[in-house]
Amino acid sequence: MKMLLSNLKIDVPNSIYNKDPQSSNLGKRIITGSINLIEEIGFESFTFKKLGSAIDSNESSIYRYFESKYKLLIYLTSWYWAWLEYKFVFEIHNIHDPELKLRKGIEVVTRTIKEDSNFSHIDEVKLNKIIINESSKSFLNKEVDQENKEGHFEIYKRLVKRLSDLILNVNNEYKASLSLASTIIESALHQHFLKEHLMSITNCNKTYSPTQFLLDLTLKTIRK
Template sequence: MIAKLQIQLNTALYLRDPQSTDLGQKIVQEGIYMIDEIGFESFTFKKLSKRINSTEASIYRYFENKHRLLVYLIAWYWNYVEYKITFETHNISNAEEKLKIAIQLITSKLADDDNFPGISESVLQRIVISESDKTYLTKNVDQINREGLFKGYKSLCMTIASYMLEINPAFKFSRSLTSTCLEAAHQQIFFAEHLPRLTDIKKEEKMYDRNCEFLTSLIFSSLKS
């Protein structure tokens, strides 16, 4: 029997923890599928309520608006990626090896994880690729930041940056390089799929591997400079 795990998130992301009830889990699970299917702009709580045979009011008891739901989903994703990195590197002492594992995990095409049955990681990754910029490209980003809603993303950034500094303690741009690569991890895939003249990565089965190759080269070349 596979144990069901939970990703712990900042309580400011929600009004009521969706992981604590069947309805909350359904809101998250079906919200992921619907945003992936119709896009965040067309997504509404009214449409979601019809899909889950509930009411808009019941969804608003968990999330104050659809943007906060999107922030929750993206935060869950990055916390999950950090969980994977921590799990895969916990017995490894070599910083270069840890960094290579981290790069592999932030660029790999995710499969659904049976440890988290309420979340389709493969579908959520597509949302990260197409919609994640909308979590912070908003007028109230400073308020959202003060509430600590990007804490998971920052934690992941600091974890990867710490590996860089283990390799080269004199490197001045560990956080800048890490955040750039975290963004590139999904932006290059988006460009390959929709704006191909902005990237050298081709839309094909191995585009995730090519993206890993690109970011590995970028990071280790920068650390040696």
């Protein structure tokens, strides 16, 4: 667990930031404050000036860590996927039955998030809300191909590949494991959004979760 935790802390691509925010108290305050503020007012209304006021710091100090609020959003999404990967690897480690392992993997990437006390400067519940509402803005843009070359999405792609491997362990003849794995992860975000905001177009609710829906969909899709 300590090794995974160490890897998680250093696995956010350094091309995203100017200075590692985990290297100083101010950097951690920037991350904590940005999560609180983006969750409260949304990414469009979020600015470094507002963040500076919220954490009692100069706006210029924030730019020493991130060149733009967009790069900060990529950092937050990368940290989230790295944290989820750590949970994923840790929770499936001792499961040997392929279908049970896949079930647990799907549960980890689709369930309602609870706070993790191992990371005191990160509120994972609020960060999850940001991922649900804002994460698509980190890659739905004209720069996505260049940013992909720079490795900004490596953690997310690695998590998709891990889930894809679990699918293939259940049915190695299934031809679209990567497509299904990425669909599971993105659909979970979408269904969590719908059940909170557009309830009339989803069956997911307090008694039928996105996890249940996606488990059923996946297993019926890949069974021989």
